[in-house]
Amino acid sequence: MNRAGWLEELLAAFLRYGSWSASAAIGLGYALALIGSHAPSWNPPVLFNMRIVRVGIALFILLPILRVLLMLLVFIRERDFRFAFIAGTVLAIILLGIFLGVPGT
Amino acid sequence: MAGSFNLWLFAVSMAASALGGMLGMASGIFIVPILTIFGHVEIDTAVGASLVSVIACSCGGAAPFLKNRLTNIRLAIVLETATTTGALTGVVLAGIVPVSYLYLLFAVILFLSAHQMLARRRSPVLASAPAPACNWSDALELDSGYHDWELGREVTYRVHRVALGMVLMYGAGLISALLGIGSGVLKIPAMDTAMRLPIKVSSATSNFMIGVTAAASAAVYFIRGTIVTEVAGPVAFGSVLGAIVGARILLIVPNDKFRLLFIAVLVVLGIQMLLIVFGVHLSEVLR
Numbered sequence: 001m002n003r004a005g006w007l008e009e010l011l012a013a014f015l016r017y018g019s020w021s022a023s024a025a026i027g028l029g030y031a032l033a034l035i036g037s038h039a040p041s042w043n044p045p046v047l048f049n050m051r052i053v054r055v056g057i058a059l060f061i062l063l064p065i066l067r068v069l070l071m072l073l074v075f076i077r078e079r080d081f082r083f084a085f086i087a088g089t090v091l092a093i094i095l096l097g098i099f100l101g102v103p104g105t
Numbered sequence: 106m107a108g109s110f111n112l113w114l115f116a117v118s119m120a121a122s123a124l125g126g127m128l129g130m131a132s133g134i135f136i137v138p139i140l141t142i143f144g145h146v147e148i149d150t151a152v153g154a155s156l157v158s159v160i161a162c163s164c165g166g167a168a169p170f171l172k173n174r175l176t177n178i179r180l181a182i183v184l185e186t187a188t189t190t191g192a193l194t195g196v197v198l199a200g201i202v203p204v205s206y207l208y209l210l211f212a213v214i215l216f217l218s219a220h221q222m223l224a225r226r227r228s229p230v231l232a233s234a235p236a237p238a239c240n241w242s243d244a245l246e247l248d249s250g251y252h253d254w255e256l257g258r259e260v261t262y263r264v265h266r267v268a269l270g271m272v273l274m275y276g277a278g279l280i281s282a283l284l285g286i287g288s289g290v291l292k293i294p295a296m297d298t299a300m301r302l303p304i305k306v307s308s309a310t311s312n313f314m315i316g317v318t319a320a321a322s323a324a325v326y327f328i329r330g331t332i333v334t335e336v337a338g339p340v341a342f343g344s345v346l347g348a349i350v351g352a353r354i355l356l357i358v359p360n361d362k363f364r365l366l367f368i369a370v371l372v373v374l375g376i377q378m379l380l381i382v383f384g385v386h387l388s389e390v391l392r
Contacts, residue, residue: 008178012171019165019345026342030111053338057157060341061323063164064316071182082245087182093189094321101196101325 007074014070018063025056065094113144114339118158122347126166127355128367129308130289131159131315132344134374137286146336152285153332156323158344163316166348173356174251175309177302180264183245184310185317187271188288191278192318199283207284208382211291214280215375218294219368225297241267251306255359265301273299278318285322289315290374293367304364305355 029052036049068091075084117139118132125132133155140151170176242248242264250261264270273295281288289311296307326332355363 005174008171008174008176011178012168015164015171016168019161022161023165023342023345026338029338030342050334050338054334057332057334057337057341058327060157060160060164061320061327064160064320065324067164068182068185068317071178083179083182086186090182090185090189090317093186093193094317097189097193097196097321098324098328100193101322102328 022056022059029053111339115343118340118343119347122162122344123351126162126348126351129311131162133159150333153326154337154340156319157337157341159319160316161341161344162348165345166352169352170309176313180247184274187274188278191275192282195279195282208378212375212378215371219371221298270300
């Protein structure tokens with residue numbers, strides 16, 4: 001029970017701080033855009049703000065994939081090779097899906 | 106104008122994620138129709154934004170569920186092999202199966218699920234009920250327990266019929282990939298009726314799994330450039346906040362009330378799917 005509780009705490013912390021970081025990037029991009037629209041003297045290019053927002057979105061998309069990778073690493077470390085294999089399979093299927101999906105229309 | 110549209114996107118996503126995150130079906134199933142009908146957003150842009158919203162909802166709401174042990178992570182990773190394989194099959198088969206039949210199938214599944222879940226209302230928490238052993242569940246050590254705030258005690262549960270659960274998860278991943286609809290709405294009835302999990306465990310575990318399937322699709326959309334930053338940004342931001350609110354509500358809401366709310370949403374979505382089926386036929390007739 002303790003071991004499972006430890007992994008749950010780790011995943012909770014990872015997903016919480018990951019979501020906060022991604023949200024912070026999106027929030028920062030919009031904050032800069034807002035300041036820029038109200039202060040004519042200081043006006044960074046709009047594309048720059050949106051690029052920060054885009055980094056936040058990319059971070060969000062990476063989070064669940066990194067979460068599976070994190071589980072894989074923890075299972076390997078715990079020498080729980082059955083579950084390491086299961087997590088590795090999920091990761092492989094996700095990457096295969098991206099690989100097959102991108103060239104399509 | 107742009108500012109008020111951002112605020113609208115933010116508010117809509119927050120509300121959709123609060124409801125979707127709490128129900129464990131994420132927000133995509135609500136966000137796509139709202140964005141296209143009321144926001145006049147293009148369907149591709151709406152689907153791209155909804156995928157980001159689903160991920161934000163899944164990740165943002167995960168921490169409270171994990172800390173309260175509502176999420177069964179061992180079961181989640183086992184079932185993810187089936188959902189991702191189903192989604193992958195869907196990507197390969199896309200365009201081969203007529204979509205209107207799939208919507209009809211989806212609607213029928215939703216109504217059947219609602220009926221099944223209603224029948225299970227009398228046994229909300231199978232706490233100490235001696236259950237027949239499930240080989241897979243024992244071998245993979247999937248049985249678990251959580252602290253139920255409503256009951257004020259630890260609830261231990263067994264995971265039943267893992268093999269059937271895997272087959273249903275594969276089907277859920279397949280249908281949702283073919284239709285571009287989140288699979289949470291199909292996952293929870295499968296966990297509830299086939300695997301006999303406590304309703305909140307089904308919801309939390311589904312919410313946890315959903316992000317992975319959505320991330321694979323979202324990555325494809327992102328690389329292709331179909332995710333529009335100006336729409337997806339406020340949607341993601343609102344979804345995280347909504348998911349946190351939704352998770353808090355799920356932790357305290359009574360099990361039977363939660364079940365009834367879920368069944369009501371299943372029926373509404375089923376009717377919506379049926380309307381799409383008839384809409385498709387109408388447009389073919391008109392043509």
